[in-house]
Amino acid sequence: MIIYYNPDCSKCNEAFDLLKQNNCEFTIRNYLSHPPSVEELKELLDKLKCKPIDIVRKKESLYQQLYAYKQFNDQEWLNILSQHPVLIERPIVINNNKAIIGRPPQLVLNII
Incomplete structure (x- = not known):
């Protein structure tokens, strides 16, 4: 499993704690310091079964200012999200060929 994680995000921390409490083995990806490529985003969206606009944080100030x-x-x-990963909704947990946005964080339990 992989968690797209922002350490400053309370929802990410809640999802992280839930995975730990359920003895899940996972890798942390700080997607802000290691942004996903366009190809990685395509794969992620395929696993989420959604379109790029569906994972955009529309309340983010950068979104409000520019987009x-x-x-x-x-x-x-895809290009915008790769260049500005702060706009990617979080947390996202990937387990094999499935992924889920942890909003609310308890949703991550659906794919473990």
Whole structure:
């Protein structure tokens, strides 16, 4: 398992704790310091079964400043998310060919 993790995020920390409490083995990926490539994002979205816009943090100030009320296609969103990983919703847990956004964090238990 892999958790896309921001140590400053309370929801990420809750998901992390839930995985630990359930004795899950997982790798932490600080996606802010190690942003996913466009290809990695495509694979992630395939596992999440969603489109790039579905994982955009629309309340993030960067989104509000640069991207709100504008239209982008999927490829453009992939490029934006790869360049600005702060816009990626979190936490995301990947287990083999499945992934889930941990909002609320208890949802991560659905794929362990």
